[in-house]
Amino acid sequence: MDGTSSTAPPAAPADPGAGPVDAVAATGVDRAFGGVQALRDASFAARPGEIHALAGENGAGKSTMIKVLCGLIRADRGTVEILGEPVGRLAGPAARQALGMATTFQELSLMPDLSVAENLLLQHPPRGRFGLVRRRQLVPTAHLLLERLGAEHIDPAATTGDLTVAQRQVVELVRVLATEPRVLILDEPTAALAEQQVAWLAGHMRRLRDAGCCVVFTSHRWREIEALADRVTVFRNGTRVDTRDRLSEAEAVRLMSGRILAGSYPTIAPVEQTDAALRVDGLSGPTLRDVSFELRRGEILGIGGLAGQGQRDLFLTLFGARRARAGSIEVAGRPARIRRPADAIRAGIGIAYVPEDRKAEGLLLPMSVRDNLTLATLERISTAGFVRRRAEREAVAAMVAQLSIRADRPATRPVGTLSGGNQQKVLMGRWLLTEADVLLLYDVTRGVDAATKHDLYALVARLAAAGKAVLLYSSETEEIAHLCHRVLVLREGRITAELPGPVGDAERIVAAAMKELVPHA
Numbered sequence: 001m002d003g004t005s006s007t008a009p010p011a012a013p014a015d016p017g018a019g020p021v022d023a024v025a026a027t028g029v030d031r032a033f034g035g036v037q038a039l040r041d042a043s044f045a046a047r048p049g050e051i052h053a054l055a056g057e058n059g060a061g062k063s064t065m066i067k068v069l070c071g072l073i074r075a076d077r078g079t080v081e082i083l084g085e086p087v088g089r090l091a092g093p094a095a096r097q098a099l100g101m102a103t104t105f106q107e108l109s110l111m112p113d114l115s116v117a118e119n120l121l122l123q124h125p126p127r128g129r130f131g132l133v134r135r136r137q138l139v140p141t142a143h144l145l146l147e148r149l150g151a152e153h154i155d156p157a158a159t160t161g162d163l164t165v166a167q168r169q170v171v172e173l174v175r176v177l178a179t180e181p182r183v184l185i186l187d188e189p190t191a192a193l194a195e196q197q198v199a200w201l202a203g204h205m206r207r208l209r210d211a212g213c214c215v216v217f218t219s220h221r222w223r224e225i226e227a228l229a230d231r232v233t234v235f236r237n238g239t240r241v242d243t244r245d246r247l248s249e250a251e252a253v254r255l256m257s258g259r260i261l262a263g264s265y266p267t268i269a270p271v272e273q274t275d276a277a278l279r280v281d282g283l284s285g286p287t288l289r290d291v292s293f294e295l296r297r298g299e300i301l302g303i304g305g306l307a308g309q310g311q312r313d314l315f316l317t318l319f320g321a322r323r324a325r326a327g328s329i330e331v332a333g334r335p336a337r338i339r340r341p342a343d344a345i346r347a348g349i350g351i352a353y354v355p356e357d358r359k360a361e362g363l364l365l366p367m368s369v370r371d372n373l374t375l376a377t378l379e380r381i382s383t384a385g386f387v388r389r390r391a392e393r394e395a396v397a398a399m400v401a402q403l404s405i406r407a408d409r410p411a412t413r414p415v416g417t418l419s420g421g422n423q424q425k426v427l428m429g430r431w432l433l434t435e436a437d438v439l440l441l442y443d444v445t446r447g448v449d450a451a452t453k454h455d456l457y458a459l460v461a462r463l464a465a466a467g468k469a470v471l472l473y474s475s476e477t478e479e480i481a482h483l484c485h486r487v488l489v490l491r492e493g494r495i496t497a498e499l500p501g502p503v504g505d506a507e508r509i510v511a512a513a514m515k516e517l518v519p520h521a
């Protein structure tokens with residue numbers, strides 16, 4: 001869509017179908033989960049030598065289509081062909097992998113207790129004579145692999161569970177890229193990545209495409225689709241709406257949701273209140289160095305910078321999930337001792353943290369949407385230890401409506417059966433229900449569709465206008481540039497610049513992040 005579409009083979013029909021040129025083709029696929037019809041007469045086709053984006057709202061059926069294509073789940077009806085082979089002959093994922101198909105899913109598949117090297121080489125470990133695995137070769141072999149694919153900054157000896165979500169995603173990607181696939185399918189590969197890592201992945205996707213590989217990916221970031229995709233297929237309500245080689249964002253949103261959005265970002269009301277909701281003085285920790293700032297009521301303060309400069313630690317420390325080595329925190333003018341999350345949530349302090357990793361840090365997947373939403377507010381909706389069901393029902397219904405969470409029967413529906421973006425919204429809803437005064441929003445629009453992002457931006461602006469203090473980090477720097485009254489740039493754990501907002505142009509934040517260290521005023 002950036003003019004590179006000429007590299008995709010021309011002359012094929014625009015509609016999916018069983019054309020011989022297709023590398024993957026699904027036709028007339030139905031798939032239900034219990035009472036939920038995830039796919040309905042859905043078709044999708046992509047060719048060798050093209051990058052094909054699969055776009056759609058949260059819950060539109062993209063992941064389900066990908067799982068059908070790669071053999072992880074079976075279609076109730078319909079046909080699938082991979083590289084010209086009818087899928088009947090390629091029962092499970094292994095047979096498709098043998099043909100050269102590689103897939104990453106939204107759920108990371110790495111084993112957290114194993115090292116990066118073990119995860120990378122699990123399937124094909126280096127072997128010596130007699131076929132014995134050469135354990136001592138694991139780390140050097142993995143290092144070479146990481147280096148070859150431009151990810152040498154990741155330590156192959158590290159325990160995978162100790163890596164950040166972004167680093168784990170890079171390892172997951174290295175694992176599939178290393179197979180030099182003929183069909184590469186990536187379900188939201190960039191949701192966890194920062195800008196530099198996205199550029200790294202884009203390079204690999206283009207390289208594979210140019211070598212004739214069929215690359216399919218999903219994303220909720222239109223900029224990426226525009227820059228990378230030769231064609232886009234839009235899904236809505238479990239079925240294909242259209243396939244195009246050119247599509248504007250506004251048109252895409254209309255096709256995906258039936259909505260016409262007026263501008264992407266809301267206007268931010270000026271900060272009128274002067275009292276500090278949060279004052280941080282000299283905070284230091286393993287990755288933080290002498291961080292001091294004030295966050296006022298009604299203010300949205302952005303934390304910008306390149307990936308991994310201490311942003312996550314700052315949020316976790318303020319929430320009590322990481323210990324600070326030095327420094328102090330004041331909430332509403334009073335010193336606050338926050339040693340664990342329970343201290344942060346306590347009445348009188350009221351700090352809520354909405355994390356990026358909804359699975360590891362947030363949701364209890366087998367529990368219902370209702371119970372996940374009310375987990376942090378049980379006290380407020382209980383009397384003498386009994387949950388007041390009516391109050392609970394009302395609070396849940398209001399939050400489901402406010403965030404457009406797509407979940408029928410929230411009281412019984414396990415949150416793990418919602419689409420990824422809807423899970424993220426449940427997590428956001430949980431903390432909004434606490435009515436905390438200070439909101440630590442860490443990459444909250446990750447994996448959320450365009451129309452809902454728009455709603456979340458408006459919600460954040462409304463919360464601030466109502467006097468909440470918001471600290472905001474996003475792996476999409478553009479969000480920080482447009483949504484914040486002020487932006488602090490972190491570099492190597494230190495605040496190195498302060499930009500008045502809205503900054504508008506994300507490049508200015510990136511430029512400030514790359515500049516030499518300057519003393520913070």
Ligand SMILES: Nc1ncnc2c1ncn2[C@@H]1O[C@H](COP(=O)(O)OP(=O)(O)OP(=O)(O)O)[C@@H](O)[C@H]1O
Nearest residue numbers: 033038058059060061062063064417418419420421
């Ligand atoms: N295992 C499951 N059990 C029950 N329902 C499911 C299951 N997997 C998916 N669904 C439902 O199927 C529908 C389609 O989900 P899917 O994950 O394919 O959407 P998606 O387009 O990938 O969304 P997102 O952008 O949020 O990842 C959703 O309503 C979802 O709740």
